Every structure is written in C-alpha cells, then in structure tokens.
Amino acid sequence: MRIRYDRFPGGRMKAVTLSYDDGRVDDRILVAKMNDYGLKGAFHLNSGFFGKPGYINAEEVSTLYAGQEVSAHTSAHPHLDLIPPERLVMEIMEDRNALEALTGYPVRGMSYPYGSWNAQVVSALPGLGIEYARTTNSTNTFDMPSDFLQWHPTCHHKQMLEYGERFLSDQSRHARMKLFYVWGHSYEFDRDRNWNMLEQFGELVGGQSDIWYATNSEIVAYMRALRQLRCSVSGHILHNPSAISVWIEVEEMAVEIRAGEIKNLELN
Structure with missing residues (x-):
C-alpha cells in the first residue's frame, strides 16, 4: 500500500500564503483587498512603533487583522544578529507580550527584521516560543520549507504575478505539495503605485477550489500535525x-x- 504525506486540508496539493512586515498604515488597504479575494497571511508587527507617524495604532490591531494572523517582528526592529543575546530575548518577548494582549491568542511566529539572522538567533527562538521565522531570501520555487525557523519565501510581491502564473500552470499529477509564499511591505504598493498588481493577483490566484488559503501559522500547525x-x-x-x-x-x-x-x- 502506497502512502504519501503530501496533502493539505481537503486533499489539496497546493497552498498560498502571504507575509507582510512592519504594520504600516497601508496594511488597512492591503488587508481589505486580501479579504476581498479570500487571501490569507501573516502580518509581522513592531509593537514599539504603534501610533507613530505612518504606523497603525494599537487599538485597531484586533479588528484590522481579524481573519488574518498577527505575528512578531520584534519591538524596535533591530538587526538581531548584531545585538546582545539579552536584548534578543527582550525584543521578541516584549513584542509577543504586547501583540498577545491585543489579539487574545499566542503569537508563535515572526519575520527577521532587515532579513538578518545567524545560527545563534535561530537556536534561541524555540525557547522564546517561536515556531517559525520568515527570511527575505526568495527560493523562486514552491517547495515546502525544510526548516520553519529559516522559512524562505517563494518571491517578493513584485514577482507575484509571474510566479502566480507558474503556480497555476503546474498540474503534474505526481508532484509534491506546493506552497506559494509571497512577502513584502504594504507601503511598497503605495510607493510604487501598483495596487492594481495585488488586485490582478487576487483575480488570478484567489477563489480556486484546489488551493488552500492559509496563514503562516496555520501551515506550520498543519505540517506539524501531519508529521x-x-x-x-x-x-x-x-x-x-x-x-x-x-x-x-x-x-x-x-x-x-x-x-x-x-x-x-x-x-x-
């Protein structure tokens, strides 16, 4: 009997997730558009920046990101590989504590500020309650990660349409599970005046019966259960x-x- 651990919920073999950093006010537009197309993802927030010019307010976190995932990005956004170990602990735990008080659920993931980390940082994360951490190193593939604490995305959202076409066109019957993981910053859409690209992406990838739309932590929890x-x-x-x-x-x-x-x- 041939058994393969290669299915997402519903028996699907494809999943899509998004990941956005910093908690800028442009998240308000981004979340609304993602919700319109049924897209899900994680929003990695710096709790120390709430209320500052250009950033969301703490009071809106629970409602703004309802249906999405709130994740950590440290309190003050330092290069984690350049700070003392004691500060690494405080940056993550203070951020988690603040975000959990606002959302009402445990925060179990994060993204690396500036995309910087090292082996010492990675080894500290499980003890700080972190189950996954996203990098900024694009794989340009749809492979499942080998290490969720060094979770490399497929691409930046500037390439989302290109890779979206590839993702949908792959109909190989004997393929492995495929994960399309897009990352970026919401302010980039406003800066580059290309919100229409996100809408095109939603039209292209959203609403597909054979795709699981999940947050980052939902994917981690599912894969842990499967394994x-x-x-x-x-x-x-x-x-x-x-x-x-x-x-x-x-x-x-x-x-x-x-x-x-x-x-x-x-x-x-």
Whole structure:
C-alpha cells in the first residue's frame, strides 16, 4: 500500500500564503483587498512603533487583522544578529507580550527584521516560543520549507504575478505539495503605485477550489500535525494524535484522518 504525506486540508496539493512586515498604515488597504479575494497571511508587527507617524495604532490591531494572523517582528526592529543575546530575548518577548494582549491568542511566529539572522538567533527562538521565522531570501520555487525557523519565501510581491502564473500552470499529477509564499511591505504598493498588481493577483490566484488559503501559522500547525502521524509496522494503521484533521494520499486517493482518529486503511 502506497502512502504519501503530501496533502493539505481537503486533499489539496497546493497552498498560498502571504507575509507582510512592519504594520504600516497601508496594511488597512492591503488587508481589505486580501479579504476581498479570500487571501490569507501573516502580518509581522513592531509593537514599539504603534501610533507613530505612518504606523497603525494599537487599538485597531484586533479588528484590522481579524481573519488574518498577527505575528512578531520584534519591538524596535533591530538587526538581531548584531545585538546582545539579552536584548534578543527582550525584543521578541516584549513584542509577543504586547501583540498577545491585543489579539487574545499566542503569537508563535515572526519575520527577521532587515532579513538578518545567524545560527545563534535561530537556536534561541524555540525557547522564546517561536515556531517559525520568515527570511527575505526568495527560493523562486514552491517547495515546502525544510526548516520553519529559516522559512524562505517563494518571491517578493513584485514577482507575484509571474510566479502566480507558474503556480497555476503546474498540474503534474505526481508532484509534491506546493506552497506559494509571497512577502513584502504594504507601503511598497503605495510607493510604487501598483495596487492594481495585488488586485490582478487576487483575480488570478484567489477563489480556486484546489488551493488552500492559509496563514503562516496555520501551515506550520498543519505540517506539524501531519508529521506526527503514528504508523503501524504493517503500514495499514495510522493514528492522528493531534487536535486537527490531516489528509494523506493512499494509492493516489486523498484520505482524511480526523483529530484523534485511528484509521485502518485496509477497511476503507
């Protein structure tokens, strides 16, 4: 029996997520447009900048980003590889604490300010409650990340239409799971006067029944649950110990294993 852990929710094999930094006022337009097209993503915020000129106010965080994900970006946006370890801890924990007080849920991800990090920074993150951290190094692929603490996106949003076309055109039946991950800053749309590009992207990629639209943390949580499946020696019995359903491929058919379920694949 051939089993592959290569399905997103609903048995889909493709997912799209976006990622935007800094919490600038242009997020108001960006979030509205993303919601219009059913796009989801993470907004990495610097809590120390709330209320400053050009930045959102703390009071609007819970409503503005409802349905999206609020994620950390440190309190003051330093180069994390250049500051003392003690300040690294405070930058992340202060940011998490402030954001969690506003959103009412644990903040488990972040993006690296200035896209800078090193091995010492990465090794500290699990102890600070961080499960994923996005870089600014584009892969130009749709591959799943090998390390969520060094999560490289597909491309900057300047290339979103180009890669959107490639993403949709790939219909290989035996392909692996594909993730299209776009990053950027909302103020860039206003600066470059190309909000229409985001609208074109929404028209192109949004509303597809075979695509899972997810936040960054939803993808991490799902992949963690998928990788925690317990398999019998025979390969016919699988146990999902997690609190969410996961999907796998069995003999080229999508199969759901519900939260807590023990499934005997020979009986299906």
